[in-house]
Amino acid sequence: xxxxxxxxxxxxxxxxxxxGTSAIALAADAQDEHTQSxxxxxxxxxxxxxxxxxxxxxxxxSAKSESVTVLGHAHQADGGALGTRRVLDTxxxxxxVTAAELQERQVKSLARVFSQDASxxxxxxxxxxxxxxxxxxxxxxxxxxxxxxxxxxxxxxTVELPLESFEAVQLLKGxxxxxxxxxxxxxxIDFQTKKPTxxxxxxxxxGYSSGAVGSQxxxxxGRLFRNDIVGYRLNLTHENGETYNGSHVxxxxxxxxxxxxxxxxxxxxxxxxxxxxxxxxxxxxFFIDDPSAYGSNRLPDAISGHKNLTAxxxxxxxSHTLFVSTGLHWDITKNWTARIDYSHSMDYxxxxxxxxxxxxxxxxxxxxxxxxxxxxxxxxxxQAILEGKFRTGFIRHDFTMGAAWQGLSKYLPYDSxxxxxxxxxxxxxxxxxxxxxxxxxxxxxxxxxxxxxxxxSDTLTFDKHWSLLAGIRFxxxxxxxWTSAGTKTALRTTPLTxxxxxxxxxxxxxxxxxxxxxxxxxGGTVGDTYKNARETLPPxxxxxxxxxxxxxxxxxxxTGALYRITRGAQYANAxxxxxxxxxxxxxxxxxxxxxxxxxxxxxxxxxGAEGGKYSKADASVKGNKIEGIPLFQNVFQLTDRIPGVPGxxxxxxxxxxxxxxxxxxxxxxxxxxxxLNLRASYRTSIGRHKVTLRAELDNATNLHYWxxxxxxxxxxxTPRAVFLNARFDL
Numbered sequence: 001x002x003x004x005x006x007x008x009x010x011x012x013x014x015x016x017x018x019x020g021t022s023a024i025a026l027a028a029d030a031q032d033e034h035t036q037s038x039x040x041x042x043x044x045x046x047x048x049x050x051x052x053x054x055x056x057x058x059x060x061x062s063a064k065s066e067s068v069t070v071l072g073h074a075h076q077a078d079g080g081a082l083g084t085r086r087v088l089d090t091x092x093x094x095x096x097v098t099a100a101e102l103q104e105r106q107v108k109s110l111a112r113v114f115s116q117d118a119s120x121x122x123x124x125x126x127x128x129x130x131x132x133x134x135x136x137x138x139x140x141x142x143x144x145x146x147x148x149x150x151x152x153x154x155x156x157x158t159v160e161l162p163l164e165s166f167e168a169v170q171l172l173k174g175x176x177x178x179x180x181x182x183x184x185x186x187x188x189i190d191f192q193t194k195k196p197t198x199x200x201x202x203x204x205x206x207g208y209s210s211g212a213v214g215s216q217x218x219x220x221x222g223r224l225f226r227n228d229i230v231g232y233r234l235n236l237t238h239e240n241g242e243t244y245n246g247s248h249v250x251x252x253x254x255x256x257x258x259x260x261x262x263x264x265x266x267x268x269x270x271x272x273x274x275x276x277x278x279x280x281x282x283x284x285x286f287f288i289d290d291p292s293a294y295g296s297n298r299l300p301d302a303i304s305g306h307k308n309l310t311a312x313x314x315x316x317x318x319s320h321t322l323f324v325s326t327g328l329h330w331d332i333t334k335n336w337t338a339r340i341d342y343s344h345s346m347d348y349x350x351x352x353x354x355x356x357x358x359x360x361x362x363x364x365x366x367x368x369x370x371x372x373x374x375x376x377x378x379x380x381x382x383q384a385i386l387e388g389k390f391r392t393g394f395i396r397h398d399f400t401m402g403a404a405w406q407g408l409s410k411y412l413p414y415d416s417x418x419x420x421x422x423x424x425x426x427x428x429x430x431x432x433x434x435x436x437x438x439x440x441x442x443x444x445x446x447x448x449x450x451x452x453x454x455x456x457s458d459t460l461t462f463d464k465h466w467s468l469l470a471g472i473r474f475x476x477x478x479x480x481x482w483t484s485a486g487t488k489t490a491l492r493t494t495p496l497t498x499x500x501x502x503x504x505x506x507x508x509x510x511x512x513x514x515x516x517x518x519x520x521x522x523g524g525t526v527g528d529t530y531k532n533a534r535e536t537l538p539p540x541x542x543x544x545x546x547x548x549x550x551x552x553x554x555x556x557x558x559t560g561a562l563y564r565i566t567r568g569a570q571y572a573n574a575x576x577x578x579x580x581x582x583x584x585x586x587x588x589x590x591x592x593x594x595x596x597x598x599x600x601x602x603x604x605x606x607x608g609a610e611g612g613k614y615s616k617a618d619a620s621v622k623g624n625k626i627e628g629i630p631l632f633q634n635v636f637q638l639t640d641r642i643p644g645v646p647g648x649x650x651x652x653x654x655x656x657x658x659x660x661x662x663x664x665x666x667x668x669x670x671x672x673x674x675x676l677n678l679r680a681s682y683r684t685s686i687g688r689h690k691v692t693l694r695a696e697l698d699n700a701t702n703l704h705y706w707x708x709x710x711x712x713x714x715x716x717x718t719p720r721a722v723f724l725n726a727r728f729d730l
Contacts, residue, residue: 084387085398087550088509088511088550088552089503089511091469091501091502091503091511091513091514091515091546091548092172092173092174092176092501092515092517092546093119093172093173093174093546093548093559093561093563093590094170094171094172094173095114095117095170095171095173095592096168096169096170096171097113097114097168097169097170097171098167098168099166099167099168099194102163102166102169103205103692103694103725103727104679104681104694105679105696106207106209106679106694106696106723106725107163108126108163108164108209108215108239109125109126109131109160109163110122110131110132110134110160110161110163110169110189111123111124111125111126111131111134112126113163113169114134114169114171115635115655116604116606116635116637116653116655117171117592117606117608117635118590118592118606118607118608118633118634118635119136119137119173119588119590119606119608119610119633120134120135120136120171121134121135121136121628121630121633121657121708122134122707123135123140123707123708123709123710124285124707124709124715125305125707125715125716125717125718126160127243127245127247127249127279127282128282128283128284128285128715129158129284129317129351129353130158130284130285130709130715131158131160132147132156132157132158132159132160132161133709134189135186135628135629136171136173136174136186136187137173137174137185137186137187137563137565137586137588137610138186138565138586138588138610138611138612138626138628138629139184139185139186139187139565139567139586140184140186140628140710141156141184141186141187141188141189142182142183142184142186142521142522143155143156143157144182144408144449144521144522145180145181145182145183145184145521145522146183146184146186146187146188146189147188147189147190147191148180148188148189148190148191149161149190149191149192149193149271149273149323149325149343149345150190150191150192150193150271150325150341150343151190151341151383152325152341152343152381152383152406153343153345153379153381153406153408154191154323154345154347154379155345155347155377155378155379155408155410157347157349157377158317158319158349158351159319159321159347160277160319161191161273161275161321162235162237162251162253162255162273162275164217164219164235164237164253165193165194165235165237165253165255165273166191166192166193166194167192167193167194167195168192169189169190169191169192170189170190170192171187171188171189171190172187172188172190173186173187173561174186174187174517174544174546174563174565175517175518175519175542175543175544175565176188176517176519179471179473179499181404181406181451181453181473181475181497182451182475182477182519182520182521182522182539183519183521184519184521184542185519185521185542185544185565185567185586193233193255193257193271193273194219194221194233194235194255194257195231195233195257195259196221196222196223196231196232196233196257196258196259197221197222197223197231197233198222198223198228198231199222200221200222200223201219201220201221201222201729201730202218202219202220202729202730203218203219203220203727203728203729203730204216204217204218204219204727204728205217205725205726205727205728206725206726207723207724207725207726208722208723208724208725209244209721209722209723209724210243210244210719210720210721210722210723211241211242211243211244211246211306212241212242213239213240213241213242213243213249214239214240214241215237215238215239215240216237216238216239217235217236217237217238218234218235218236218237219233219234219235220233220234221233221234227261228261229260229261230258230259230260230261231258231259231260231261232256232257232258233255233256233257233258234254234255234256235253235254235255235256236253236254237251237252237253237254238251238252239251243279243282244305244306244718244719244721245282245305245306245307245308245309245716245719246281246282246307246308246310247279247280247281247282247308247310248279248280248281249277249278249279249280250277250278250280251275251276251277251278252275252276252277253273253274253275253276253277254273254274254275255271255272255273255274256271256272257269257270257271257272258270258271265330265331265332266328266329266330266331267328267329267330268326268327268328268329269325269326269327269328269329270324270325270326270327271323271324271325271326272322272323272324272325273321273322273323273324274321274322274323275319275320275321276318276319276320276321277318277319277320277321278316278317278318278319279316279317279318280315280316281308281310281313281315281316282310282315282317283309283310283311283315283353283354283355283356283367284353284354284355284356284715285355285356285709285713285714285715286355286356286357286358286365286713286714286715286716287355287356287357287358287712287713287714288357288358288662288663288668288712289357289712291663291665291667291668291712292665292667294358294359294360294361294667294668295360295361296360296361296668297667297668297669298361298668298669298671299358299361299662299668299669299670299671299706299714300358300361300362300363300426301363301704302671302704302705302706302716302717303363303426303427303704303716304702304704304716304719305699305704305716305717305718305719306719306720307716308430309354309356309424309430309716310354310430311354311367311421311422311424311430311431311432311433312352312354312367312369312421312432312433312434312435313432313434314352314369314434314435315352315353315354315369316350316351316352317349317350317351317352317353318349318350318351319347319348319349320346320347320348320349321345321346321347322345322346322347323343323344323345324343324344324345325341325342325343325344326341326342327339327340327341327342328340335388335389335390336386336387336388336389337386337387337388338384338385338386338387339384339385340382340383340384340385341381341382341383341384342380342381342382343379343380343381344378344379344380345378345379345380346376346377346378346379347376347377348374348375348376349374349375349376350373350374350441351370351373351374352369352370352373352439353369353370354367354368354369354421355367355368355370355418356368356424359423362425363425363426363427364423364424364425364426365423365424365425365426366420366422366423366424367420367421367422367423367424367433368418368419368420368421369418369419369421369435370417370418371415371417371418371419371435371437371438371439371440372412372413372414372415372417372440373413373439373440373441374413374441374442374443375410375411375412375413375443376410376411376443377408377409377410377411378408378409379406379407379408380406380407381404381405381406381407382404382405382406383402383403383404383405384402384403384404385400385401385402386400386401386402387399387400394462394463395460395461395462396460396461397458397459397460397461398458398459398461399456399457399458399459400455400456400457400458400471401455401456401457402454402455402456403452403453403454403455404451404452404453404455405450405451405452405453406450406451407448407449407450407451408447408448408449409445409447409448410445410446410447410448411443411444411445411446412443412444412446412484412534413440413441413442413443414440414442414443414444414484415440415442419435419437421433421434421435444482444484445482446481446482446525446534447479447480447481447482447525447536448479448480448481449477449478449479449480449522450477450478451475451476451477451478452475452476453473453474453475453476454473454474455471455472455473455474456471456472457469457470457471457472457499458470458471464505464508465504465505465506466502466503466504466505467502467503467505468500468501468502468503469499469500469501469502469503469515470498470499470500471498471499471500472496472497472498472499473496473497473498474494474495474496475493475494475495475497475520476492476494477492477493477494477495477520477539478490478491478492479491479492479522479536481525481536483534484534489536491536491538491539493520493539495520495541497517497518497519497520498516498518499515499516499517499518500515500516501513501514501515501516502514502515509551509552509553510549510550510551510552511549511550512548512549513546513547513548513549514545514546514547515544515545515546515547516543516544516545516546517543517544517546518541518542518543518544519541519542519543519544520539520540520541520542521539521540521542522539522540523536523537523538523539523540523570523580524536524537524570525537526578527578530572530576530577530578531575531576531577532577532578535578537570537578537579537580538580540567540568540570540580541567541568542565542566542567542568543565543566543567544563544564544565544566545563545564546561546562546563546564547561547562547563548560548561548562549561555595555596556593556594556595556596557593557594558591558592558593559590559591559592559593560589560590560591560592561589561590562587562588562589563586563587563588563589563590564585564586564587565585565586565587566583566584566585566615567583567584567585567586568580568582568583568584569581569582569583569584569614569615569616569617571614571617571618571621571664571711572664572711573618573620574618574619574620579618581617581618582614582615582616582617582618582622583614583615583616583617584612584613584614584615584617584626585612585613585615586610586611586612586626586629587610587611587612588608588609588610588611589608589609589610590606590607590608590609590610591605591606591607591608592604592605592606592607593605599640599643600640600641600642600643600649601638601639601640601641602637602638602639602640603636603637603638603639604636604637604638604639605634605635605636605637606633606634606635607632607633607634608632608633608634609631609632610629610630610631611625611626611629611631612625612626612629613625613626614626614664620665621664621665624661624664624665624666625661625666626661626664627660627661627662627663627664627666627708627710627711628660628661628662628670628708628710628711629660629661630657630658630659630660630672631658631659631660632656632658633655633656633657633658634654634655634656635653635654635655635656636653636654637651637652637653637654638651638652639651645682647682647683647684648680648681648682648683649680649681649682650678650679650680651678651679651680652676652677652678653676653677653678653679654674654675654676654677655674655675655676655677656672656673656674657672657673657674658672659671659672660708662708662711662712662714663711663712664711670706670707670708670714671705671706673703673705673706673717674703675698675699675701675703675705676699676700676701677696677697677698677699677700678696678697678700679694679695679696679697679723680694680695680696681693681694681695682694689728689729689730690728690729691726691727691728691729692725692726692727692729693725693726693727694723694724694725694726694727695722695723695724695725696722696723696724697720697721697722697723698718698720698721698723699717699718699719699720699721700720701720702719702720703717704717704719705717
């Protein structure tokens with residue numbers, strides 16, 4: 001491993017040198033652009049598994065947009081089978097976080113991407129296996145189908161993707177079975193890769209974060225050859241150092257996006273992303289194996305996130321991620337476009353993880369070491385979509401139709417042991433522990449699924465005020481599962497998943513809508529400590545009704561929605577068998593907006609109120625509140641462009657999360673908490689080149705708190721953390 005890391009380091013250093021040499025060569029004619037503009041031992045099965053305008057060969061977007069859009073109503077949203085349209089024109093709740101905002105907040109983990117949305121809960125910190133995991137509207141996203149790259153599926157379990165490679169990250173909230181096929185009703189997160197730029201661009205930034213993690217990132221793009229026929233966008237990232245909780249992270253990532261203008265209306269595209277990430281040391285999560293034996297409805301007092309809880313020197317987590325895609329995008333006429341895309345991804349993981357079984361409110365716990373340190377998956381998809389606009393009499397049609405195939409294979413370790421390596425206490429020094437047993441890395445194919453989908457939708461616009469969306473998707477879903485002994489189980493289902501929405505536009509900058517969506521999701525694989533461990537459960541159906549409004553004015557905007565989701569229930573029954581049986585109901589309200597005030601002040605607020613219960617289920621949980629859902633969340637921000645200091649701005653952010661039930665039996669709470677985050681940025685010039693300096697202080701009061709992961713599972717909250725970054729644009 002040391003030799004491989006050394007080789008990767010040499011390759012990365014060479015790439016940095018070559019990119020820097022290329023940048024110097026470009027400096028003479030560079031344009032002066034800087035526009036302001038597998039988890040823990042017994043967790044419940046977690047359903048494993050752009051906002052992209054249709055590319056046109058005529059004009060590519062600039063890479064240098066530095067404007068920070070709060071709600072992004074003008075941003076184009078890709079709704080899968082729904083097609084591509086403005087966020088304002090969609091009858092769904094959509095949040096888009098642009099690369100400019102990611103840079104402004106120095107975001108490097110998915111846990112922080114949507115932290116300013118009160119409908120989203122992060123289920124882990126960036127240095128644990130669960131960094132990728134988020135809950136939206138009370139529902140954990142589906143690992144199998146809930147995460148996309150450029151609209152194509154990616155098996156997301158335990159992966160932290162390199163955010164430096166993406167132009168935007170889009171969250172489509174709620175059920176979306178018609179748009180994307182199988183997925184959980186929490187929503188879809190779509191990572192949209194950075195695309196080639198028309199102008200030659202080069203930027204370099206260096207960062208620091210607590211405790212002593214340094215990072216470097218290069219982003220360069222442009223066009224080559226006669227008539228600028230070939231475009232490219234290259235991103236290279238390196239990160240290395242000791243984290244705030246005593247572990248050590250090393251990361252190399254690179255991405256390349258290219259396109260070729262084959263004709264004035266025909267564009268070929270290709271994208272590739274690779275990342276190698278290793279965390280040495282660190283722990284995973286705390287869990288309560290038997291809430292009835294725990295003897296309290298309260299968790300112990302939370303400890304500082306700075307404390308190094310690592311007991312075994314063997315603890316580590318390594319992930320290797322590869323994503324490649326290619327496609328043809330054809331502007332057939334002014335009103336008709338077609339595209340066909342293929343993607344392939346692989347992610348491979350090795351880990352020796354520590355999980356902590358909490359014994360009592362006094363903070364005593366046992367540490368369990370995993371002895372099954374390997375798993376991997378691969379995912380392929382082919383999709384063809386035709387989009388067009390036409391009229392029949394006075395009715396205008398925005399029409400989309402297409403077909404898709406996707407196949408996922410998942411491999412798990414044969415052995416699933418977790419060995420108790422000794423006791424510890426939250427409030428005492430950690431005692432070093434060792435594990436002398438063997439590490440079994442052999443894997444077998446545990447899961448294979450194939451989906452063939454046919455879909456079509458039509459948005460009928462009757463006049464400038466009223467429009468109706470109707471769509472339907474047919475899915476032929478095949479699933480095969482194997483036990484480690486080779487026993488095979490097959491399942492096939494062929495659902496029709498419809499969607500319908502009525503939209504009213506009282507003004508051109510306002511949309512009021514009501515929508516209905518149906519979805520199916522993978523049942524998931526049962527955790528290792530249940531009696532039916534590794535059983536794959538049947539698909540779950542969900543239905544969602546949502547009403548909402550979106551207003552986008554020049555100096556303010558507002559988005560609000562009311563929703564109700566009915567979904568099949570999954571839980572552990574009284575016999576410790578994890579079952580798919582009964583119904584759960586989620587309902588809530590969300591409201592987000594911003595307003596620009598005099599003197600350069602901007603106020604932003606996001607509120608969410610939600611709840612859920614087990615409507616029909618085993619007697620042990622029937623009528624209980626659904627765990628992991630805070631009754632109320634609020635994220636308030638005040639940003640000020642400091643008078644008298646051009647280029648300087650500062651932001652204060654307060655994030656409140658109410659308490660929530662920690663398990664399905666409603667035996668204990670995860671307490672409420674309030675976090676204060678502060679940040680500032682300063683933009684200036686050195687010669688003709690733009691320089692941006694940024695600083696952020698998260699959890700400024702160093703609050704100790706618990707975060708929720710899954711039923712009976714929780715983690716130590718992130719402590720006070722400093723983020724510094726300097727960016728130079730050539």
